[in-house]
Amino acid sequence: MLPVLAVAAASIVAGCPVFPASNPWNQDISHAPVAPRSAAYVKSIGLRAGLHPDFASTTYGIPFRVVPETQKPVPIHFTAYGASSDKGPYPVPLTAPVEAGSDRHVVVLQRGTCKLYELFGAHRAGRGWNAAAGARFDLRTGALRPARWTSADAAGLPIFPGLARADEAVGNGEITHALRVTVPRTQKAYISPARHYASPSSNPDLPPMGLRLRLKASFDTSRFHGQARVILSALKRYGMIVADNGSPWYITGAPDRRWDDDDLHALGQVSGSAFEAVQTGAIER
Template sequence: MKKTKYTFLVLLMGLLFSCGGGSSTSASQDGSGIISTELYTGKVFPNDNPWNQDISGQPVDPNSDTYINSLGRNGYMHADFGTWWDGAPNGQPYVIVSGNQPKVPVKFDYARESDPGPYPIPANAPIQGGPNGTGDRHVIVVDKDNGLLYEMYAAYPDGNGGWKAAAGAVFDLKTNALRPAGHTSADAAGLPIYPALVKYDEVMVKKEITHALRFTANRTRNAYVYPARHAAGSSTDTSLPPMGMRVRLKANYDISTYPESVQVILRGLKKYGMILADNGTSWMISGAPNDNWNDYELHTIKQVPGSAFEVVKMGEIQYVQY
């Protein structure tokens, strides 16, 4: 497929560790301070952050079977990332910038629940689905020098150097701070997106995922559980999962027949699990696009059934009052 100037940053992703980590990729920087890399080199949240916790030994939630049935016991996983799809990079792109990246104004539709601008967004920051995309249009920017994460939902350039978006949030990657209770982010659950993505270098260079992943469900309850802070469902049906619910791949599920790249992902799901973050197709996990992904191998993840998962015991479920 034809690549445009817009995709320049996306096509350079996967460039970490070129000098010392054995990767076949490299990093680039231009005068604006933009750095294009596959992985942020700093720590993404403290070790005791929920995203970084080993939950392989935690008890199963007493309502696990009910929630798995709701998600689709007979459904299958799907990797919502890869190389290209429908003329755009397939997955959730992001850009890493230096601390001197100029900040630009941002106007939010849901200003009360959004962190106000300005945000350090490059003019050519990649948009999920491409510049003409009609989906979630997430924009993700990581300030590598200050350890700050900026994320927006339904983001559009305003034509004057700034941006407009439905909602946005800023996360300090050095702390465990959460969004205010009841507040959204660029994701329905009020959670960050970047820390939850499957990234190429994690799988193909490090060969280990050391954090929980992000996934979606076709129906959710109007409720959330830690670490989520927001809900996007309209039902109070207790058989439906709340945002923030965590599932893990069962320890006895045989992954030996999958390609090694997919085994890396599945091992991560056994140890760290995945957290329900948004409404969408059930069992869909999110990742960053990269031209080097092997789409054929990623497609084999569709063989993993919903019945291979169990829900990790949850804390108190919070209901949203509208």
């Protein structure tokens, strides 16, 4: 029998809930049972690799933009995963920030409608955008994408709900949701709310997309302070969700001048051996 998980109140951004309180991103998994293959999953990710904040006080991270309900939709042309992308147009202005690096994510939240629009591999093109993939999410309902559909993330998940945001960590002193994390290799499987896999491997010791990981309750956080301690507290209570293939233990956040980069750098002292995988749902293939 799968566990019944506690929930927290959903955070509010631009007057919109970041999914209902009962949504998996908002579930307290501090007492969820350890997954049977936890040790193998963690070993495959990296026992010695350190936790890495993939965001900073500069432009490093995945930015997002809040737009008004009156934002004009623009054409979106999909170049790779059109069959599993939500068709445009999207209310994504040409001035929307693009993530630096090869993934080139664009994330836009619309006031009033409380719809989230995300692009992967985005490039401005004429009056709109070219993108490898795109997805639309309703922040009020948290409805899942169709089975085996990707999104702007490999796992078919939304990106925005898994970002570490300074308005929470600095402004409120706590993060009340799971964080997005990347791992080097995954298996050809996923756990809800993920909807898609991005691997040909049938190795059961590799993590499936959507796997939930948490910082062990026994890990001593007393030597950390400030924003690093806030993040570690969230990783004990809400954990992180495997969303993409990438570097080990890279947690994602939005760039913000309020981040203290020295605090964030201290997170590298936390090695993979401090984490465990928890059981939150059935593995789907």
